[in-house]
Amino acid sequence: MSSKGNSVTTQQISVLGLGAMGTALARALLSGGHEVTVWNRTPARAEPLAAEGAKVAATSAEALSAADLVILCLFDDVSVREHVEPAADRLRGRTVVNLTTTAPEQARALGHWADEHEVTLIDGGIMAVPPMIGGPAAFVLYSGPEAAIERHRATLELFGRVDYVGEDLGAAAMYDLAILGGMYAMFAAFQQGGQMVRTTGGTAAHLATLMAPFLQAMTEAFAHQAPGIDTPEDFVPEQSAEFTAAAIGTIDAAATESGTPTDLYATLRRTLTGM
Incomplete structure (x- = not known):
C-alpha cells in the first residue's frame, strides 16, 4: 500500500475496545494515515471516531476479520478471551497486539492459545494516560516475538516509544x-x-x-x-x-x-x- 509521506505504511488495523485509552489509540492510528476499523460493546462510543474516518464494525467478529493487525484494549483477560476464542479461524495468520492490562500468566496462557491457532500474539503494557498517547512522554512495553514487533514498529510508535522487554509473553505485564x-x-x-x-x-x-x-x-x-x-x-x-x-x-x-x-x-x- 502507499506511503503517507513518512516511515509508516498504510495498514488495515482494527481496534477493539473504545474506552478512553482505546479511543486514543484508534485516533493515533487514524492520524498516522491508517485505515482503522473500530468496535465497542457500546456502539455510541464509536461515533466520534466514525466522524474522523474510522469504519465501525457491527460485531467484534467483523472487526477481527477486517484487518491484518488487531489491537485489543479491553477490560480484562476474560473479555479478551470472550472475543478472540470464537474467532480463532478468522484470526489465523494475523497479528494481535493485546494492550489490555492482564497478569503475566494470563498473557502466557493467551500466547499458548495463539500458537495453537497460528495467531501471532504480542503483549503490551501502556505506560501513559490517554492524553499522552502519541506524545513524547508516552511509552509502551512489549513482549513476545521480536520479529513481529519490529515488523510493526513504525505503527506501534504512533502510540509512543516502543520498549521491548523480552520474548516471554508475560514480561510486558510484569x-x-x-x-x-x-x-x-x-x-x-x-x-x-x-x-x-x-x-x-x-x-x-x-x-x-x-x-x-x-x-x-x-x-x-x-x-x-x-x-x-x-x-x-x-x-x-x-x-x-x-x-x-x-x-x-x-x-x-x-x-x-x-x-x-x-x-x-x-x-x-x-x-x-x-x-
Whole structure:
C-alpha cells in the first residue's frame, strides 16, 4: 500500500475496545494515515471516531476479520478471551497486539492459545494516560516475538516509544505491574503523609509542593540500587539495613504519635530490610 509521506505504511488495523485509552489509540492510528476499523460493546462510543474516518464494525467478529493487525484494549483477560476464542479461524495468520492490562500468566496462557491457532500474539503494557498517547512522554512495553514487533514498529510508535522487554509473553505485564506498583506505593505514602502533616496544622497541598521534587530527585537512586537486586552478592549498599530499619521505625512512631497509625511503614521496613 502507499506511503503517507513518512516511515509508516498504510495498514488495515482494527481496534477493539473504545474506552478512553482505546479511543486514543484508534485516533493515533487514524492520524498516522491508517485505515482503522473500530468496535465497542457500546456502539455510541464509536461515533466520534466514525466522524474522523474510522469504519465501525457491527460485531467484534467483523472487526477481527477486517484487518491484518488487531489491537485489543479491553477490560480484562476474560473479555479478551470472550472475543478472540470464537474467532480463532478468522484470526489465523494475523497479528494481535493485546494492550489490555492482564497478569503475566494470563498473557502466557493467551500466547499458548495463539500458537495453537497460528495467531501471532504480542503483549503490551501502556505506560501513559490517554492524553499522552502519541506524545513524547508516552511509552509502551512489549513482549513476545521480536520479529513481529519490529515488523510493526513504525505503527506501534504512533502510540509512543516502543520498549521491548523480552520474548516471554508475560514480561510486558510484569514490568507494567511492577511500575504501577511503585506508583500506588507512592500515592499511599503521600496520602499517609498528608494525614500526618495536617495534625500539625499543615496541609496536603503544601506537602505536595515539597514531596514531588524531592521524590523526583530520589528516583536517581534506582540505578544505584538495581545492582543490589540483580547481583546482590557483589553489592555494597550505601546505607545499612539497620540504619534504614531505624529510620522507618522513627517514621512509623511519628504516624502513631500523630493519631494516624498505619501498616504501611512496617510493610516498607520488611520489604527493604527484611526486619
